[in-house]
Amino acid sequence: xxxxxxxxxxxxxxxxxxxxxxxxxxxxxxxxxxxxxxxxxxxxxxxxxxxxxxxxxxxxxxxxxxxxxxxxxxxxxxxxxxxxxxxxxxxxxxxxxxxxxxxxxxxxxxxxxxxxxxxxxxxxxxxxxxxxxxxxxxxxxxxxxxxxxxxxxxxxxxxxxxxxxxxxxxxxxxxxxxxxxxxxxxxxxxxxxxxxxxxxxxxxxxxxxxxxxxxxxxxxxxxxxxxxxxxxxxxxxxxxxxxxxxxxxxxxxxxxxxxxxxxxxxxxxxxxxxxxxxxxxxxxxxxxxxx
Amino acid sequence: xxxxxxxxxxxxxxxxxxxxxxxxxxxxxxxxxxxxxxxxxxxxxxxxxxxxxxxxxxxxxxxxxxxxxxxxxxxxxxxxxxxxxxxxxxxxxxxxxxxxxxxxxxxxxxxxxxxxxxxxxxxxxxxxxxxxxxxxxxxxxxxxxxxxxxxxxxxxxxxxxxxxxxxxxxxxxxxxxxxxxxxxxxxxxxxxxxxxxxxxxxxxxxxxxxxxxxxxxxxxxxxxxxxxxxxxxxxxxxxxxxxxxxxxxxxxxxxxxxxxxxxxxxxxxxxxxxxxxxxxxxxxxx
Numbered sequence: 001x002x003x004x005x006x007x008x009x010x011x012x013x014x015x016x017x018x019x020x021x022x023x024x025x026x027x028x029x030x031x032x033x034x035x036x037x038x039x040x041x042x043x044x045x046x047x048x049x050x051x052x053x054x055x056x057x058x059x060x061x062x063x064x065x066x067x068x069x070x071x072x073x074x075x076x077x078x079x080x081x082x083x084x085x086x087x088x089x090x091x092x093x094x095x096x097x098x099x100x101x102x103x104x105x106x107x108x109x110x111x112x113x114x115x116x117x118x119x120x121x122x123x124x125x126x127x128x129x130x131x132x133x134x135x136x137x138x139x140x141x142x143x144x145x146x147x148x149x150x151x152x153x154x155x156x157x158x159x160x161x162x163x164x165x166x167x168x169x170x171x172x173x174x175x176x177x178x179x180x181x182x183x184x185x186x187x188x189x190x191x192x193x194x195x196x197x198x199x200x201x202x203x204x205x206x207x208x209x210x211x212x213x214x215x216x217x218x219x220x221x222x223x224x225x226x227x228x229x230x231x232x233x234x235x236x237x238x239x240x241x242x243x244x245x246x247x248x249x250x251x252x253x254x255x256x257x258x259x260x261x262x263x264x265x266x267x268x269x270x271x272x273x274x275x276x277x278x279x280x281x282x283x284x285x286x287x288x289x290x291x
Numbered sequence: 292x293x294x295x296x297x298x299x300x301x302x303x304x305x306x307x308x309x310x311x312x313x314x315x316x317x318x319x320x321x322x323x324x325x326x327x328x329x330x331x332x333x334x335x336x337x338x339x340x341x342x343x344x345x346x347x348x349x350x351x352x353x354x355x356x357x358x359x360x361x362x363x364x365x366x367x368x369x370x371x372x373x374x375x376x377x378x379x380x381x382x383x384x385x386x387x388x389x390x391x392x393x394x395x396x397x398x399x400x401x402x403x404x405x406x407x408x409x410x411x412x413x414x415x416x417x418x419x420x421x422x423x424x425x426x427x428x429x430x431x432x433x434x435x436x437x438x439x440x441x442x443x444x445x446x447x448x449x450x451x452x453x454x455x456x457x458x459x460x461x462x463x464x465x466x467x468x469x470x471x472x473x474x475x476x477x478x479x480x481x482x483x484x485x486x487x488x489x490x491x492x493x494x495x496x497x498x499x500x501x502x503x504x505x506x507x508x509x510x511x512x513x514x515x516x517x518x519x520x521x522x523x524x525x526x527x528x529x530x531x532x533x534x535x536x537x538x539x540x541x542x543x544x545x546x547x548x549x550x551x552x553x554x555x556x557x558x559x560x561x562x563x564x565x566x567x568x569x570x571x572x573x574x575x576x577x
Contacts, residue, residue: 033420036413041506042337043531058338060508064516066423067506069527080410083420214531238533 029082029259031286037273038077038086039065043214045183045231046071049121050087050252052232054270062276070184070210075255082257083286085273087119089185089231090251091157097255101264107253112159118267119252123158123186124234125227126220126242135171136178136204137226143168143197144247152192159249168200175203182216182229185250190229193247217242262290311548318545321538330542335508335524337536344543346510350518351550353511354428354500355493361433362493363486366440373441374448375470386445393438401502404431409503417515423505426514431499436489443488447481448474452573480564487561491554495547497522521547 039061040047051057061067066084068074071092078084079096086097090107093099099107102119111117125144131137143149146168150160180190187210194206211219213230220228221239234244254265272283283289322330325342332343369389373382408430413422451474459469475482505517506527519527525540525547532540 030420036420039507041527041531042536043528060336060338063507063509064421064505064518065507066421066517067519067527069501069506081413081420081422212531214533218531218533 029257029261029286031290033083033286034284035273035286035289036081036084037062037065038074038081038084039067039274040074040087041067041069041212043212045121045213045216046087046089046185046252048213049232050119051274053119053121053252054267054274056271056275060276062274062278062282070212071188072184078255078257080257082259085254085256087252088255090120090253092185092188093253093255096258098258098260100254100256100262102254102270103266104264107251109154109157109159109251112249112251117251119254120159120249121232121252122246123183123189123229123231123248123250124244124246125180125186125229126216126234126239126244127227128220128223128241129243131223131226134178134226136174136176136201139171139174139201139204140178140197140206140227141245143200144193144245148196148200149193149247152196153189153248156189156192158189159251161246161248170200174201177205177207178227179207179209179225180227180229181209181211181219181225182227183213183231184210185231186229186247189248214238260286260290262286265289314541314545314548317538318542321535321542322545325539330539333510335519337528337532337539340535342536342539342542344521344524344539344546346508347519347521347524347543348546350425350504350511351494351520351522353425354432354504354520355490357425357429357514358432358436358493359486359490361429362436362440362489365433366437366485366489367444367482369437369441370444370448371470371475373445374474375466386441389438389441392434397435397496397499398502400431400435401499404428404499404503412515419513419515421505421515421517423503423517424513424515425504425511425518427503428500428520431503432493432496435496435499436492439489439492440485443485444478444482447478447485450481451477477568480561480568484558484561487554487558491551491558494550494554495522497526501526521550 051059066077068077071089074086074088075092075094075097078086078088088097090112101107102117105111105116107117107119112120127137127141132141145162145165147165148168150162150165153160180194187208190208194208197206198204209225213232216228216230217235217238218228219225220242228239228242231250254270256262269283269289272278272281275282325340330342331345332341333345334341334343335346373385377385404427408427409422411422412427413420455473455477456469459473460466464472500520501523504520504523506519506523507517508519508524509516511518521543524543528536528540
């Protein structure tokens with residue numbers, strides 16, 4: 001019995017290793033395949049903003065959409081999946097994915113500023129008025145309005161809203177820590193802003209965590225963190241005691257895998273991909289978009 | 292001193308009580324409020340007050356059933372092999388390895404599934420370009436439940452009196468016939484207990500499932516379709532939702548809790564059956 005046993009186990013191990021290796025390789029784009037629609041979880045600000053702008057406000061995802069719990073998950077999926085389509089904060093998109101033109105307009109900061117690229121939304125922090133009695137919070141808000149912050153915002157690919165902002169003057173007496181949580185679309189930028197703020201205010205620490213816009217609303221409303229980050233128009237109903245400050249505007253890019261030949265997509269096509277009630281006009285396969 | 296001991300003993304009962312009260316007090320009124328028809332409906336749309344979790348119950352059951360088919364067939368044959376068919380010297384190391392599987396955190400199973408299994412299914416097996424779904428999840432879960440199935444059913448086989456097997460051989464049965472026709476039936480209730488335990492593990496697993504299931508609250512129609520299990524539903528929304536949708540997650544927890552109770556009860560019944568059988572067997576021997 002000994003030899004057959006070891007032979008079988010050897011073969012099994014080989015099959016497993018080959019499978020694992022093949023899994024890493026990945027296939028190419030195939031237009032006969034279904035579009036793998038990638039969406040975000042309920043409570044995501046990017047999702048509610050995107051669905052509202054393309055005209056599907058309050059609708060659920062199409063049947064079988066892959067739900068990712070954060071901006072990073074969306075990018076990873078599109079990077080690895082040749083037949084995926086997704087929406088993603090423009091400031092977050094890297095060269096790992098291909099950004100589509102929408103109605104022929106490229107998703108750039110200039111096009112968002114002049115209003116030709118339609119899929120854009122504000123990124124904001126919300127806070128309770130009483131929070132500003134804390135000098136650090138007040139200073140952080142002043143910093144967000146300063147030219148120091150606007151410079152980082154522009155550098156990172158977001159749309160600055162203040163043209164002639166004053167420079168930030170540090171207050172040497174400040175020391176302590178504050179925390180900011182919420183939208184993962186704003187998290188990356190907020191990390192960079194926090195690093196800059198901590199350079200200017202040596203004794204201050206700003207802790208930035210994600211969780212999604214829903215978390216941002218909850219934490220700011222209940223005072224768990226001083227600031228909540230949201231990536232949609234402020235909805236007073238979700239945090240009745242809070243005030244909003246819009247840090248910058250951000251486009252939402254429509255992204256596909258790099259091996260995808262598609263360059264441009266229309267609003268109508270996007271609607272027919274993401275509309276759960278599209279019925280007969282629903283776009284299921286890549287063939288419909290790519291010839 | 293006795294007071295402290297008593298407190299420790301009572302503490303777990305208190306914890307259980309608190310969790311029960313929390314679940315039922317929050318969940319049941321909510322189910323009553325939205326109505327059974329809504330709560331056990333197929334539409335989950337929290338913006339419009341639809342909290343139907345039927346599709347998630349179905350997805351949970353599919354995932355569990357399929358992972359049991361994979362896991363039990365592999366695990367049971369592993370146990371049989373370790374029991375009689377593999378070289379003596381290899382038994383201890385293989386058992387150790389299988390037990391090691393139980394020590395791997397579930398998030399690592401999830402990562403493996405996300406990075407290896409999902410892309411593999413997507414590129415080579417799936418007809419529609421989706422790797423996420425019931426098949427990917429079942430594959431991950433079937434490996435996760437292996438330690439339970441192998442360990443418990445091997446113990447059950449070892450608990451069967453040796454003279455059953457020797458008797459079978461003496462009557463002219465081959466080694467295979469002895470094991471499959473005599474020993475396995477005799478260890479039946481122990482093996483069933485192993486299956487029930489692993490069903491519990493599969494239906495309650497969250498982290499690994501979330502990473503490979505896809506997450507869309509749709510009724511499963513294919514093995515390669517993004518769906519959502521009960522556990523995934525709770526975990527995906529728990530940190531972001533508030534108000535009614537949050538309570539809906541607690542109510543989802545009530546349903547999950549009910550499944551767990553059901554499994555525990557059947558496990559106790561099976562354990563009782565095994566004890567009775569062993570007693571009968573040892574009486575017959577003496």
